[in-house]
Amino acid sequence: MIEVKSILPMMTAAALLVGCSSIHGDGRKALKLADFGAVGDGNTDDIAALVQALDALSEAGAGASLHFEPGKIYKLGVRDDSVYQIDLQELEDVTIDGHGSMLLVDPKQAYIRIRRCEGVTVKNLLLENDPLSYTQGKIIAANSEEGWFDIELMDGYCDMPSDEELGEVRPFWPWGAVLDPQERRIRPEMIDHVFTERFEKIGDRTVRMFAKPDYYKHIADFRKGDVYFQPLYWNPVERLKGLGMHVSYDAAANIIVSQSSDCEIENVTMYSGRSAMTSRVEFNTGRITFDRFQVRHRPGFDDRVVTNWRDGMHCKDNRIGPLIENCYFEGMLDDSINIASDTIMAAEVLSDRQFRFCNWRGLLTWHRDICAVREGDQFLAYFPPTGDVKGPYTVVEMNDEHPEIITLDQPIEGIVTGQVRAQVDKNSTQFYNLNAVSRGFIVRNNTFDKQRRDAMRTRGYDGRIEGNTVCNLAAEGIYLSNEMGNFYEGPFSQNVVIRNNSFSNMHREAIKLVSKTATEPLPLMKNIVIEGNTFISRVESPIHIRNVEDVTLRNNTFKNEAGDPLRNPVSVRHVVGLKEE
Template sequence: MYKTSSIVYIFLAAFAATAEEAPSPDGTTVSGLSYKTVSAREFQVTPDTGEDMGAPLSALIHQIIKEQTPAIIQLEKGTYYLDGNGCDHSVFMVDHARNLIIRGEGPETRLIVGRPSIGTFFFSSGEDLWVEDLSIDYDPLPYTQGRVLVVNAKGGWFDLAIDPGYALLSEPWFANAPDPDGKWGMIFSPKEPALKPGAADFVYIEKWEQLGKRAWRLFPPAEHTQRLADLRMGDRFVQLARHGKGGAVFFWRCVESGVRNVHIYASQSVAVGAVSTDRITVSRLFVGRKPDTDRLVSTDADAVHIQQNLRGPVIEECLFESMADDGINIYYPSNIVTSIVSETAVRTDRSGIIEPGDRLQLFDAMEGRILLETKAESVVPGPDNEYRVTLDKALPELEVGAVHGLSLHNVSRCGADFIIRKNTFRNHRRHGMVIKAPQGVIEDNVMESLGGYGIVVGNDAETPEGIVPYDLSISGNHIREVGRSRWYGVDNMAAALQITTHAERGRLAKERAIHGITLRNNRFENPPGPALYIGAARNIHIDTLQISYSENSVVPKKTAAIVIENADTIGMKRIQVESQQKEVHAGVLICDSVDEGLEGADIEEIQITGPITMETVRDERQ
């Protein structure tokens, strides 16, 4: 831990006088702009003092914003303690800034946040804002970990011995985390820093009580007590305090901003987040367990979380590991229709932002259909946190006042035109990527040892989140050993790569709304059943796909390597399947809901190596 000095606050009071002197520039040019470089040390932002550097660095940032001159704030190597006192949301709230770079000298420039319930950088309403060449960590951490002593599944509890050096559950940031989504934990293997294979990937914890100095009894809610069957004495367990306040670096309504060469070892929420933003770049970001520690997780939530972005992100050459959630999530939070006002107007909740001129889809989640593609002609905020949205086209024949599981997807704010390239995803809780956006490129990524699937392409009709993706290029990816946690392998639509239009209650949609997906040169090892599932889709083209199941792989149900259901215009060529598992009964399964003949599925050059009973293609249409 670190101490806080009152000298810092004396400096803050005097800052207005001293900061009038312009920091010395060095004429650095970035992207055609001339940036002055400001030495943070000259403004008493000094490493390795053990004193709070959050207040003076925040004051320096705000002084530079006032000057409205492109600037680089240069931090030296060393440890900068940020105590977070007086901060309700994030240590650095940076509003209406432009052309600002906060730069360290590599991961040895260490920012240590002292309050595990707040974020670090929160940028809002800015442009050309960057965090570069530094690392972010927390002390104390926004989670704790320990080893399971006793499990009483019938009694609905288990005992946990918290590891030395980790916070006790009596600390306020655990009790004060939001219910229930901020208070849950994960089961880890006894020896490896990895999720326990075949176990539930999360367990809500409703309450806890102290038994001894470091021993605690944890109680899941009634609906999660059956998950205690996955716990054994000696297993390790991580309990999160997930507060969801921004993230290590978060952008709200920003343009052309991002992070480069940043290491993030912990966060009470996401590593990098962007909401209602236009083109974020995430380059050479490392999210993972701090080296030379016995930590089991990195961040409490996703590595990169993209919501309601006008143009999607560019995410390249990153390493994501040990997060408590997804690697990358791109989506729009659909607006639930609460009533139909007229033949051209609806009321919706305000889950997502809608502005006049935005392109919208009216989606029927009950059936899984896009009923209308239109634009917002006018948007008027209403009572009860609602919008009244007038459309430029008439609604289909729906009864005025009635609501039938309808929602609006905003195509203009869903993160379209994204690039995800040359990243590695390793040993984290859920999916590698969750893609609910169109017109993107996913290429040359590696996903391995994940609790969830490798790539999930499709809408979420339950939450709901959209949109239904289209026009994607997925090439050169290597996905191995994914879907390792309980449930993922036995789901009806399980696959290392899932391309699906969903209806409510986890059902396959009736409409083949997802379309225009091209797969080239992808490789799968030991998938959780199928390597590829295509459902409620059309115009999917696959060229060169390699799938292998080793003798030691776990295939939880009878399956084919590729499953096609409720689809048309599916083209495949150069498919290779090698299996040593008798559960894999065919290379390709074409379900009877696929259109007849080659108009439904056209397969060329498929090679199968496996048990003598294994079929090349099982066609249920015949």
């Protein structure tokens, strides 16, 4: 009996796989989601059918594809085995084609994970949460002296969480933003966020928000009818731990592509996302492409002021930079694109050549999911107190049991230990893996529209930023800079071309280049070309350059919003080798 029970499910599954596929003339196997029981009516939970279809796709192997039905809305509840609805791991040359269908996803879940794959494509999907991972309400009263403001929650948006709910989820994020509902962005005179200490329900759908003292004065700028946006968390901490996930970062993206090569997200539109960044592209060994990826307001839902409240695309520690083209970004409350490498610090000096390293994730045993370092990689070392930059140092050995214990090829003196903690470790020696700086990244022909923060931040090497349209932002457009202090990212950009982009209706500078160092002048960012760009600016100097070496400005056009030429379009400080042609 035991043998019969173990064999029958295998036979049934095998028969199912055969019955739910067709073979193209070139031998590729095509699977249909409908054949696995998916209904796609927007009400029936199709998650079991999707998981079964994904298992079949994995079994079918290289060349296989999975097809959804055009026009369908697939409601997807919680998976028991993963926080990612489409979870693709260790696959080669497979495709998922949504054919324009929508995934209506529980906000406890992320949308897509591509991990340790090669040649995988996910395309033609619309992504939406139900319910949303935030709530919002119109401001009906405010008192800056006492530090509170009242909101009336808008129809169709969730109530604020109860004390019991707050006790189950990741700690409540005491953070929000006030936006102009017509502009769908923060007004120029307003602070771009507000931290709160607590909230109190004063009516059925009315809530009083109590700001932290530092924010009292900013409440005076709030207007009746402005919309306050409040993030919500849905995932119980115990659930994430039960899935073997580190609460602070494992569930940190709606779409994640990691440790992969030659994979693509194509023609995918995200209307909303759970409480995480839109996408994370990290530790990849080959080119990752986002083509016609869109983060935009859902048509017909005009009262929404935000698409996703966290970051856009975080591209970290990639050996080859991403290709991001023909994309559209709007409505986010943080930067659309961030291309960087994680700062590494020596938590412990074991000898003059051997160190126990850590990154922002803390004192953990390194593995492939949290660190990109490999034997043979080269490190750059930056010493903030003195301004020294040393290296490269080659990684000659990583401990088998604890890969974060690393031996370098040369001794290093004067190391200041640290653990990548905000403010605490701002004088600690910073290390960067020069083999994982997203070399050759390309960001082209994208549109960046109304949002709270920057269109793009980068610390990458050998990149091109070209043909983009940047407009209506509440912060900077293209910002090349490292970060140290409140958080840490780097290194210092080298060999980047910014050309043929257009900028208009910006609250701040359109292009900003800054080497953030503890001492100045110390121009660690080098060889930047800014050419053929068009600026229609409300600020007198839409280009700001500080602490940079070898900058070329060529054939740029500068006008104010009245159409007159700008008199001082470029602000410069501590710049070595500036060429204006």
